[in-house]
Amino acid sequence: MTGAEHKPMDGPDLGGFLGLWRMERVIDDRRAGEILRLSGRAELSKAGDGRLCYCETGQLDLAGGQKLQAVRRYFWRAEGGTIRVDFEDGRYFHSFDPAAADPDAAHWCDPDQYDVRYDFARWPRWKSVWQVLGPRKDYTMTTWYRRSQDGSA
Numbered sequence: 001m002t003g004a005e006h007k008p009m010d011g012p013d014l015g016g017f018l019g020l021w022r023m024e025r026v027i028d029d030r031r032a033g034e035i036l037r038l039s040g041r042a043e044l045s046k047a048g049d050g051r052l053c054y055c056e057t058g059q060l061d062l063a064g065g066q067k068l069q070a071v072r073r074y075f076w077r078a079e080g081g082t083i084r085v086d087f088e089d090g091r092y093f094h095s096f097d098p099a100a101a102d103p104d105a106a107h108w109c110d111p112d113q114y115d116v117r118y119d120f121a122r123w124p125r126w127k128s129v130w131q132v133l134g135p136r137k138d139y140t141m142t143t144w145y146r147r148s149q150d151g152s153a
Contacts (some may be wrong), residue, residue: 012126013098014078017044022040023040025037026142027141032063035146038060038063039059040056042056043077047075052075054085055073055074057071070101074086094106096118098118113132114130124146125145127143129137
């Protein structure tokens with residue numbers, strides 16, 4: 001092995017994500033010059049057909065002191081060694097390989113580019129980092145996840 005190569009970790013499989021997670025998110029909006037924060041929970045529950053429903057809820061703290069309730073829902077499923085993520089309406093979003101050394105994915109939503117890198121090195125703590133660029137967007141969104149110990153988030 002050269003210094004540039006490294007063995008991928010044994011990443012979580014789809015079932016490893018099942019359950020309740022505490023989450024903290026920081027959104028660095030370079031265009032607006034603001035840092036936004038979200039605290040909440042993400043729950044992955046069985047949705048039928050081997051899929052998991054990813055549902056996150058939380059409070060988004062805006063730079064001006066306003067607070068908004070945020071909700072987001074996706075469907076996850078195992079597909080050929082990867083995890084496929086679909087929007088709530090069933091459209092394809094992205095896929096990632098949780099066993100890869102540096103799991104990443106991309107999604108083009110005209111006119112914006114969304115790139116994500118997952119980090120499972122400290123599983124069951126993990127994070128996702130999204131870089132979003134477009135004519136009116138330029139932000140990095142980092143989310144940290146950890147298991148909820150007491151069933152609450």
